[in-house]
Amino acid sequence: MRIGLLTEGGYPFVRGDAGLWCDRLVRGLGRHEFEVYALSGGPRHEEAGLVALPPQVSGVRTAPLWTAVDDGVAHGRRARRRFTECYEELAAVLCEDRAEGRTEDRAEGRAGGGTERGPEGGSQGPVERPASRADAQADRFANALYGLAGLARDEGGLVGALRSEGAVRALERACRAPGARRTAREARVTDLLAVAAHLERALRPLSLDWYEPDGGTGTGAPGTRGLGSVDLCHATSGGVAALPGLLARHHYDVPLLLTEYGVRLRTHYLSSQAPGTPADEAAPAVRALLAAFHGRLAAEVYRQAAVITPGNTHTRRWQERCGADRDKLRTVHPGIAADGFAEVGDGPDGADPRTLVWVGRVEPAKDLVSLLHAFAEIHRAEAGTRLRIIGTPAGPEGHAYLGHCRMLAAQLFPDEADGPHAVGCNPVSFEEIGGPEAPTLAEAYAAGAVVVLSSVVEGFPAGLVEAMFCGRATVSTDVGAVVEVIGGTGLVVPPRNPRALAEACTALLRDPERRARLGAAARARAQELFSVEQNIEAFHGLYLEIVARSPVRRSALDAAGDPLPFAVPAEARLPGRWTGPGTVGTAARRVPGWAAGAPVRGTAAPGTPRSTVPAAEGAR
Incomplete structure (x- = not known):
């Protein structure tokens, strides 16, 4: 089948934020044909170009959201x-x-x-x-x-x-x-x-001219025909990215599948209240009107989508609160490649039993301040312990926060004249992936006996899943989807509670058998629920399910690809008793009181496999 993949600021751009799971999905479903419709979020996306695409991607069309191109229409x-x-x-x-x-x-x-x-x-x-x-x-x-x-x-x-x-x-x-x-x-x-x-x-x-079945005149590779001719639209996020799928659904009855690993409406709410919000968007009237628009748009996307796939229960609750029908929701966990991490889990445990590791993007939401205060208690209780903070600052705010954390670490752990650490050595180190002690992400997780997550805001904790693939015991704060991911394979404490965080870490540092037991259970759970294979198979099943209950909109074509005149009975294009209950065409939906009769040629009865339905089903 032909899938129209809708993205915003991600795949297939080289610097896309959420391009990795899309690339794995497309490469894993080689039996389908993909056409990518990408909205770029800034000039850096356009300048960096596109990633290498597999042969099942028949075309790519891009449009900038960061600048308006005058269409010259009067x-x-x-x-x-x-x-x-x-x-x-x-x-x-x-x-x-x-x-x-x-x-x-x-x-x-x-x-x-x-x-x-x-x-x-x-x-x-x-x-x-x-x-x-x-x-x-x-x-x-x-x-x-x-x-x-x-x-x-x-x-x-x-x-x-x-x-x-x-x-x-x-x-x-x-x-x-x-x-x-x-x-x-x-x-x-x-x-x-x-x-x-x-x-x-x-x-x-x-x-945009993305919607006509013949493809219009937009920018894209040869073979890209338009969203009106695809079998299914898959929006990889909500909000503006799903709007093209919404219009394809309205104009051509193309079914829409919506995937949200983070609710875009929630992101808008949080960003509108952030300290760095532009002054012109911080006024109460502006915030109220924009929140109303994004809330209405999200509700309409949820209403028109055939299936909605949240990435976790936390996202699912948000979607239900924003108006999503519970019957449409199917949780599909993100797929994370386990290859490099599996080697760490399979090999011998060479980690320092006195080392805690934190891995992630350095930003205020990760609450490294609470982690440092917690480690101060751990260090007093267990001499010789070490905390390795491995991560890259996220933007200017992240660099400022990293500087603040370095100063705090210097105040909490002044240089010692004697004891387990020599003069000039601090038990807290700040590193980046690619350094001499952590060349790769897997080696960063392998360096510690316990992996810590101290966030106050978190969606799906991908870093926690990577640590689970490595077979590491974890201590995490109860935010976002952490409890759903961890299950019973790690310790969970309240956020912004350094004492509870310190007690949990100390308990695991003192009990190596418990660490090994929790690490093995975490690895088994990650392999079962969060592998790339389960993600691909879940979407493949959803594609077949949605298309099987949706009408074919294309006209009948001959071997050369030309339309076949009179291949569809005239009554198949008219509302009334000729239209069977399996048809969801525009005419049948807009005319009240139409009689549901027996299916005729060009009409699918409920449950009929799509491959057995004539190609003109649902034609106008």
């Missing part, structure tokens, strides 16, 4: 009016409280029966009564979003319209309208400009 009066109506409706939903409608009569009118008017004043047919006002708001957001997408498709792009003064004025009218939330009503002109600029960046995928 809208006429009717298109401008259509844009204003859709954009103002989108902004109105963002300005409302999530639990209430914009106004009482608007919410009741949307929730009642009758006929709704579309963006151009045309009738869209009867509207079903939503279960709640929250559902009505979700429908209005979706209608406005797809209305903008339809306008971009008809006119050739929305870059100029989204950056225009009309967009800012439409946003201002929505903020000043009756029923708008207080923070929205207090928005200043600078706040409106910041929100409009952020929405323009987030909605850039609407203007």
Whole structure:
């Protein structure tokens, strides 16, 4: 089958953040054909180029999110009016409280029966009564979003319209309208400009030419035809990266699989409150409106996705809280290559029994300060112990934090004139991977008897899994998915508690048999749950499951690849009793009261294998 892989700032760029697991997935599923649609997050991605791609990748199309390319589209009066109506409706939903409608009569009118008017004043047919006002708001957001997408498709792009003064004025009218939330009503002109600029960046995928089945004229390798012709869209993260899959689902009924190893909505919430947030995005009105937009977008992606695969239970709980249907959720743990680490676990234990090791990116969230205070207690209780902190600073903030930790270590452990350490030797060392004592990551884990994780914020602790592959006993703080990963194979303590951390580490340092027992159990657990093979097989099964219950949208083709006229009965393209219950085509979904009859040629009955269904199933 043909898979459209949707990424943002990761694979297939050389400097991609989350490219490794995507590369392993693509290489492990050589029986499928992949087309990669990548959104680059900055100039460094474009300048570094792409990684070497396997032959099953038939094409790559890229688009920058960090800069807007003027499409040169000038809208006429009717298109401008259509844009204003859709954009103002989108902004109105963002300005409302999530639990209430914009106004009482608007919410009741949307929730009642009758006929709704579309963006151009045309009738869209009867509207079903939503279960709640929250559902009505979700429908209005979706209608406005797809209305903008339809306008971009008809006119050739929305870059100029989204950056225009009309967009800012439409946003201002929505903020000043009756029923708008207080923070929205207090928005200043600078706040409106910041929100409009952020929405323009987030909605850039609407203007891409990635969706037509014939491929359009976008940048990409030969053979890339467009998302409208793939069998399945696999978005490797939520948010803006999933927006192209959302549009392919809307325009061409292409099923969407969403994978989130870290909830993008949660990342947005945390980044908007971080100390380094730009001043124009730190205002209360800006934060409230952008949080509302990303929350609505996440809910719509969750609603339209056929299957959602969180990487752990922690992410799963976040997705359920943000509106994901529990029946769609399938936990698929990340696959981590165990080759180099397995050699450490298989070989003899040559680690210093008095050494603790911490490995990771140096940043405040890792709470190395608590670890240093805990080690001060360990060092007093167990003379001769050593702490090796092995990691690279994460950006300017990480370098500043590393300097602070070095100063703290010098204060906690002044040079000793005698004893187990000579003058000038500190029991705490700060190193980087590739140094003389830790040439590789596996050797870094192998250097210690106990591996420590002291974070206060953590998603999926990949470093902990690597230590488990090495057969090391671990002491970790109870954050993120740590308990799910560790199970009963390590010690877990509360975060920001140096005393508890010190007691757990001391207990393992004093009991070598317990360390060996926990290390062996950790290694067995990692091999069973977190290997690359289990990850690939899980996604292969999900691909088959989703496609098996989705209609084929392509027209029937002959041996030369040309369309076969009259290969599909005319009634297969019409709603009504000819359309079987297995069809989820647009016509059947939009016309109420259609009779479910027996499947005909070009229609799949429930449970019918996809390979036995004629290629014209679900065609319009």
